[in-house]
Amino acid sequence: FIEEKYEAGIALHGTEVKSLRMGRCSVKESFIRIDNGEVMIYGMHISPYE
Template identity: 45%
Template sequence: MSEKLIALNRRASHDYFLEDRFEAGLVLVGTEIKSIRQGKVQFKDAFISFVEGEAFIKEMHIAQYDHGNQFNHDETRVRKLLLNKTEIRKLHNKVKLKGYTVVPTKMYLKNGRAKIEIALAKGKALYDKRHDDKLKTAKREMEKATKLR
């Protein structure tokens, strides 16, 4: 079971408390998977929405394939996520609650298939972000001090 990391959403862990994580497949067209294999994916404004019992990822940017022709894909089109019905129901019920959202955390190739890891997330307040930054700085300084010894 080989996994190749394609894209990582570092912003998600900075802006949200990530709770439950799920692995989902994606419905893609031919030029999209070729572009994904080249690593041309961005999660900048991507989010997951639910419509009629199905999950969709919106605003995920997959660059057009270099050697594509007139049938090349739209870069930010809405893509369907392949999840179990119970997982979709669980996520959708949590999103209905105030403060929860579902964000993509990483994309990878698993046995040649594009998979995306999504996480149930709760928004962080500004003071939470500052606290996390303070902890990271302290940890970095401690490692630096022990390295110098």
């Protein structure tokens, strides 16, 4: 049951960006938590850039 809906961005650096552009990212089992006003994502996987 969804009570509220949020939209957010994510800050990536260096090779994370390259891997993401190549489609080497999975958010299938990820979730977020809001702690002290900060949103953190857990369970997201970005494969190493090769």
